[in-house]
Amino acid sequence: xxxxxxxxxxxxxxxxxxxxxxxxxxxxxxxxxxxxxxxxxxxxxxxxxxxxxxxxxxxxxxxxxxxxxxxxxxxxxxxxxxxxxxxxxxxxxxxxxxxxxxxxxxxxxxxxxxxxxxxxxxxxxxxxxxxxxxxxxxxxxxxxxxxxxxxxxxxxxxxxxxxxxxxxxxxxxxxxxxxxxxxxxxxxxxxxxxxxxxxxxxxxxxxxxxxxxx
Numbered sequence: 219x220x221x222x223x224x225x226x227x228x229x230x231x232x233x234x235x236x237x238x239x240x241x242x243x244x245x246x247x248x249x250x251x252x253x254x255x256x257x258x259x260x261x262x263x264x265x266x267x268x269x270x271x272x273x274x275x276x277x278x279x280x281x282x283x284x285x286x287x288x289x290x291x292x293x294x295x296x297x298x299x300x301x302x303x304x305x306x307x308x309x310x311x312x313x314x315x316x317x318x319x320x321x322x323x324x325x326x327x328x329x330x331x332x333x334x335x336x337x338x339x340x341x342x343x344x345x346x347x348x349x350x351x352x353x354x355x356x357x358x359x360x361x362x363x364x365x366x367x368x369x370x371x372x373x374x375x376x377x378x379x380x381x382x383x384x385x386x387x388x389x390x391x392x393x394x395x396x397x398x399x400x401x402x403x404x405x406x407x408x409x410x411x412x413x414x415x416x417x418x419x420x421x422x423x424x425x426x427x428x429x430x431x432x
Contacts (some may be wrong), residue, residue, distance in 0.1 A: 219366045220247065222355040224373065232374040232390070237319035241373065243352040249360065250344040253287050255402040256361060257409040258343045260286075265337040267294075269329045270349045274365040276324040276337060286341045290323060295340040301338050368397045 225241045226236075264283045267274040278286060295299035305316035312318075315328035331334065346360040353412060359366055373396040378387035403420075406413050 219359050219360060220356055220364060221413065222358055224370055225355075227370050228373040228377060229408045231370065232377040234377040236377065238355070239242060239350045242348050242372040245359070245374040246347045246370060247376065249347060250364070250368045251372065252361065252368065252398065252401070253345045255405055256342075256345055256365075257405045258345065259290075259340065261338065261340050263336070263337065263338045267326065267335050267337055269326070269332055269335060272327065272329045274326045274329065274335065274337075276326065276339070278322050278324065283339060285343045285346070287344045288342040289319055289324065289339065290342065291338075291340040292326065294326060294329065294332075294335045295338075296332055296335055297369065302334075341394075345422070359360065365397070365401050367400060368394055371397065 222240070224245060225238070228244075229243060237430060250319060265276065265278060265282060276283070278284070292304045292306075294304060295301045305314070307314055307318040307327075309317040309318050311319070312327065317324055317326045319325075324339070326335075326337065348355075348357065359369060359406065361369065371390050375387050377388035378390065406417055
């Protein structure tokens with residue numbers, strides 16, 4: 219769905235009128251809130267690195283990784299081998315073989331005598347923002363189509379800023395939270411099959427009304 223379509227739906231459902239910049243700001247707040255559960259998987263391969271004394275640094279502000287939300291896996295290879303997955307290390311571990319994440323870089327360490335390697339990184343990316351210009355208004359919302367109604371609900375909730383409209387705001391936000399929870403379970407199921415067992419258990423517990431105090 220186009221950015222302009224979301225704005226028009228939000229205007230109709232909320233019965234509010236704002237400047238385009240304001241609507242786009244609300245859309246981007248929704249996309250930021252949905253980024254952690256969207257799990258938009260990206261793989262970047264053949265990232266050239268030159269280790270020094272067995273350690274290589276991969277800046278996270280590089281264009282290849284600049285839109286990351288969560289780093290998942292890191293692999294390395296030399297010119298004559300397949301990729302080998304590195305173990306993720308705690309930030310304080312500066313001696314084991316593997317990778318660790320600092321504020322603005324990935325540190326690949328204890329790589330032996332290699333002086334040239336290629337890296338591969340799997341990561342979840344951020345959802346791209348809409349932009350308040352003609353290009354942005356006609357572009358697609360950066361989220362799978364079935365979840366666009368969540369963006370509309372969030373935007374409608376944000377648009378209800380007046381005190382007398384508090385009930386409407388709460389209704390829109392409750393709708394958004396229900397949909398967000400369903401989206402989270404859908405994306406975990408599709409993107410993280412290793413967690414499906416836990417997801418099944420969570421669904422069963424929610425259906426029987428389990429609570430921590432029972």
